[in-house]
Amino acid sequence: xxxxxxxxxTATFRTDAFVAAAENLGVEVTVGSERRNSLAGLNPTGLxxxxxxxxxxxxxxxxxxxxxxxxxxxxxxxxxxxLAGAAICQTLGLRHNSLESVMVARDKHRMRHxxxxxxxxxxxxxxxxxxxxxxxxxxxxxxxxxxxxLGLAGSKGVIRADDARQLLAAVERLKRILADETERxxxxxxxxxxxxxxxxxxxxxxxxxxxxxxxxxPEVALEGILRDGxxxxxxxxxxxxxxxxxxxxxxxxxxxxxxxxxxxxQISLRTQQATQALGLTEGPIHAELRNTAAGPxxxxxxxxxxxxxxxxxxxxxxxxxxxxxxxxxxxxxxTAWPSRQxxxxxxxxxxxxxxxxxxxxxxxxxxxxxxxxxxxxxxxHSGQFLIPLPEGSIYLGFILARAQTVxxxxxxxxxxxxxxxxxxxxxxxxxxxxxVSATESETRATQSVCQSSxxxxx
Amino acid sequence: MTQQDIAIQxxxxxxxxxxxxxxxxxYPGKAFFFGNEEQAEGSAFAERxxxxxxxxxxxxxxxxxTVHKTGTAxxxxxxxxxxxxxxxxxGSGESVVADDVLQNMPSxxxxxxxxxxxxxxxxxxxxxxxxxxxxxxxxxxNVVYIQMGGGCQGCGQADVTLxxxxxxxxxxxxAGVGEILDVTDHASGRNPYxxxxxx
Numbered sequence: 001x002x003x004x005x006x007x008x009x010t011a012t013f014r015t016d017a018f019v020a021a022a023e024n025l026g027v028e029v030t031v032g033s034e035r036r037n038s039l040a041g042l043n044p045t046g047l048x049x050x051x052x053x054x055x056x057x058x059x060x061x062x063x064x065x066x067x068x069x070x071x072x073x074x075x076x077x078x079x080x081x082x083l084a085g086a087a088i089c090q091t092l093g094l095r096h097n098s099l100e101s102v103m104v105a106r107d108k109h110r111m112r113h114x115x116x117x118x119x120x121x122x123x124x125x126x127x128x129x130x131x132x133x134x135x136x137x138x139x140x141x142x143x144x145x146x147x148x149x150l151g152l153a154g155s156k157g158v159i160r161a162d163d164a165r166q167l168l169a170a171v172e173r174l175k176r177i178l179a180d181e182t183e184r185x186x187x188x189x190x191x192x193x194x195x196x197x198x199x200x201x202x203x204x205x206x207x208x209x210x211x212x213x214x215x216x217x218p219e220v221a222l223e224g225i226l227r228d229g230x231x232x233x234x235x236x237x238x239x240x241x242x243x244x245x246x247x248x249x250x251x252x253x254x255x256x257x258x259x260x261x262x263x264x265x266q267i268s269l270r271t272q273q274a275t276q277a278l279g280l281t282e283g284p285i286h287a288e289l290r291n292t293a294a295g296p297x298x299x300x301x302x303x304x305x306x307x308x309x310x311x312x313x314x315x316x317x318x319x320x321x322x323x324x325x326x327x328x329x330x331x332x333x334x335t336a337w338p339s340r341q342x343x344x345x346x347x348x349x350x351x352x353x354x355x356x357x358x359x360x361x362x363x364x365x366x367x368x369x370x371x372x373x374x375x376x377x378x379x380x381h382s383g384q385f386l387i388p389l390p391e392g393s394i395y396l397g398f399i400l401a402r403a404q405t406v407x408x409x410x411x412x413x414x415x416x417x418x419x420x421x422x423x424x425x426x427x428x429x430x431x432x433x434x435x436v437s438a439t440e441s442e443t444r445a446t447q448s449v450c451q452s453s454x455x456x457x458x
Numbered sequence: 459m460t461q462q463d464i465a466i467q468x469x470x471x472x473x474x475x476x477x478x479x480x481x482x483x484x485y486p487g488k489a490f491f492f493g494n495e496e497q498a499e500g501s502a503f504a505e506r507x508x509x510x511x512x513x514x515x516x517x518x519x520x521x522x523x524t525v526h527k528t529g530t531a532x533x534x535x536x537x538x539x540x541x542x543x544x545x546x547x548x549g550s551g552e553s554v555v556a557d558d559v560l561q562n563m564p565s566x567x568x569x570x571x572x573x574x575x576x577x578x579x580x581x582x583x584x585x586x587x588x589x590x591x592x593x594x595x596x597x598x599x600n601v602v603y604i605q606m607g608g609g610c611q612g613c614g615q616a617d618v619t620l621x622x623x624x625x626x627x628x629x630x631x632x633a634g635v636g637e638i639l640d641v642t643d644h645a646s647g648r649n650p651y652x653x654x655x656x657x
Contacts, residue, residue: 008618011654012614015618020473023474023621024528026528029622031622039585039619039623039624039627040623041584042627046622046623047622378645381650382646
């Protein structure tokens with residue numbers, strides 16, 4: 001029986017889906033996590049601790065394990081572990097994306113450079129540094145623009161600015177978000193030797209950020225699997241809620257897309273062009289694009305599958321899950337991919353409406369009663385401290401719907417969400433208050449140094 | 459009564475699991491779990507089920523039959539075969555579990571005692587470090603019902619702890635254990651040890 005190493009960060013939403021998929025396929029599973037499972041001592045071949053922060057070290061740990069328990073495939077389920085996954089595969093000689101390509105995809109600035117070099121349509125961009133002349137940077141891309149951290153996911157820290165004043169406020173806010181991230185991560189810098197090998201990237205630290213042109217047009221997402229560099233498109237999602245800022249909270253995804261067939265074909269071609277530019281060749285990809293008047297524009301391409309619990313919306317053939325397809329691809333199972341089931345489906349990532357402590361969720365049964373609703377899965381727990389975007393990183397839950405038409409799916413999701421009531425007790429916590437508001441006086445004081453899109457100014 | 463008179467309702471539990479509710483008891487008042495074809499040997503009901511390509515495990519509990527399939531099997535195909543197999547079995551007068559299997563199987567009390575010992579001596583001392591606790595709720599024939607509490611309830615890693623920690627420990631130490639079912643209401647967990655986020 002083949003053994004699959006599932007790289008499951010302890011804070012991922014993806015655990016249950018990948019565990020179920022592995023079980024359905026009857027493969028032997030070893031779970032690798034960054035923290036020791038409390039029962040690891042009782043099942044050392046099933047529960048492994050790996051240093052995801054340092055991919056080289058994780059690869060050495062996995063290789064030592066594989067010497068006694070051979071590993072046939074490695075699945076990196078989330079953004080936090082894709083680098084470790086590539087490093088482990090490289091060490092074990094398993095088919096996977098190159099470490100370099102995954103590093104580029106993880107680093108929004110390097111990704112922009114690669115796409116530009118390959119003439120893939122994307123927003124204009126420039127790299128800026130906190131403490132520099134932000135206004136001069138913005139002139140390169142023009143207003144409206146978007147301030148973006150280099151490494152965070154889930155739209156965290158992504159803020160639109162329509163003028164210089166808003167830009168200064170956005171930069172100050174992003175600076176605090178990144179400072180909080182560093183503090184939470186324990187402020188442990190990557191050792192120089194590891195950085196040379198696994199993170200040889202210019203200025204991808206908490207001192208730099210991107211300023212990008214805001215690209216107008218509806219956003220879409222593409223889910224696919226790469227095999228030998230060839231993209232198999234599994235689904236194209238419409239995102240019917242306009243993502244115009246100031247923050248970019250993802251809510252509704254519906255599929256199949258309502259865009260014309262030819263437009264969807266262009267989206268697929270553009271994504272394939274981007275994966276080739278980045279050097280990605282194997283495994284799942286999740287791409288975000290804007291459909292502009294001039295055609296699709298790449299916002300980002302990730303070397304992982306769709307996040308949260310959104311993958312439940314996708315079923316293939318006679319009921320295959322996305323995770324089953326991903327495991328089969330990693331095991332190099334020679335099979336034709338089953339098509340996505342044709343029934344329209346959609347998912348709503350329930351946004352966090354306010355900062356505070358979640359006390360109660362009301363209306364759950366009513367929401368589940370809406371025609372077309374398959375499930376309402378609340379993942380936030382009572383007593384949990386909530387912070388909305390751009391500082392927060394919590395979904396309250398996921399609503400899943402299927403119906404005869406995409407319009408009905410969307411209506412069902414909105415109706416179900418409308419029946420939910422989240423009782424959130426505002427907090428008097430000073431640190432939270434400072435996190436969610438930025439004063440103009442602070443932002444005016446911000447100074448920064450800019451870097452051109454051609455390279456870093458030292 | 460003809461086989462066609464027997465009504466069976468199939469209800470998917472997950473993509474890989476389907477619960478078939480029969481309009482009469484299949485294994486009256488009892489439950490038994492067949493984890494693989496080998497365990498089905500000699501038991502007429504289970505042999506019929508495992509003869510269907512794609513059937514991975516079978517849990518029969520009174521009037522319900524829960525079937526776990528492999529990834530390649532197709533429900534529209536095997537669902538009908540499962541329904542036919544249940545009908546044929548009910549008309550056959552055969553027993554669900556072979557007599558010698560039942561005779562050699564540890565009693566529910568023996569399984570309960572063994573599982574409780576594993577939970578007390580191995581599992582709970584380990585999960586206590588994360589503020590967690592695991593409770594044995596019941597053992598019905600060879601089916602074990604457990605509940606997770608404290609830091610384990612609603613934890614983002616609960617599935618991993620259950621499948622690759624709790625199940626492995628129990629199966630490694632206690633003979634004759636069938637399915638291990640987690641009856642925890644994870645949605646009500648107030649203090650999960652790991653909370654998922656969209657990092």
